[in-house]
Amino acid sequence: MTLTVACIQLNSGDDIKANIAKIETLVAKAAKTGAEFVVLPENAFFMGDPAAKTRQLFTQDTHPGVKAAKNMAVRHALWLLAGSVAVLPKGKGTKTVNRSLLFNPQGELTASYDKIHLFDVQLPNGEVYAESAKFLPGKKSMLSKAPLGKLGLTVCYDLRFPHLYRALAKKGADIIAVPSAFTQTTGEAHWHVLLRARAIENGCFIIAPAQTGTHPGGRKTYGHSLIVDPWGKVLADGGTKEGVVLAEIDLAQVKKIRASLPSLKHDRKF
Secondary structure (H helix, E strand, O other), X not given: OXXXXXXEEEOOOOOHHHXXXXXXXXXXXXXXXXXXXXXXXXXXXXXXXXXXXXXXXXXXXXXXXXXXXXXXXXXXXXXXXXXXXXEEOOOOOOOEXXXXXXXXXXXXXXXXXXXXXXXXXXXXXXOEEEHHHOEOOOOOOOEEEEOOEEEEEOOHHHHHOHHXXXXXXXXXXXXXXXXXXXXXXXXXXXXXXXXXXXXXXXXXXXXXXXXXXXXXXXXXXXXXXXXXXXXXXXXXXXXXXXXXXXXXXXXXXXXXHHHHOOHHHOOOOO
């Protein structure tokens, strides 16, 4: 089974309406070039100043980005993964979850995943991030058995926890999505090697749309949205500009590589 997939690379800001308009334009462009599965990056609809004391809070049902994503999937008759959206889990409090949402071409929500691993770090250059101050961690992995293949859902910092990817691969994931907003600092050092490693280790396709450029508050993201095949070959690299990153993938390659190099069956307790 062959599938044309597209990463949407964005420089999202703190204006939700403007972000939605930009995303709609790029998704339409992806659809015109034949994309059947489109993936948005982390924080696609809002990348505000991390130091801001106030922010808009929405439930999943009221978030304008969620409604827009659903409509885009229907309008262009494609599968669309809203890479991540901050939503209130029960409509109470001020801590949100960082949630991926998968819509089918009929606009139906077929899977969702809350980011498990939160980015609480102090980088060597002095950058500090504390996602747990505003977000609640997810507790469950997600494998969607969609017609486009078995799709594992992860988000950004999850990439540094290979056991999550191993678990998804052992459940049969053909593709694992990694919508991200990787920092410029960590992206330059680790982005390509970690994504290629996750593809190689697990014999699956990796689809990783990314944020790029400078955002409100001065935060800088790395870009370089990647589509990687199960052998670790980079099929497409988005560089640092906003746009559509497109590749055709053959899901039969997953079965072929796992048969020839069956490391998923060779795990041993020690």
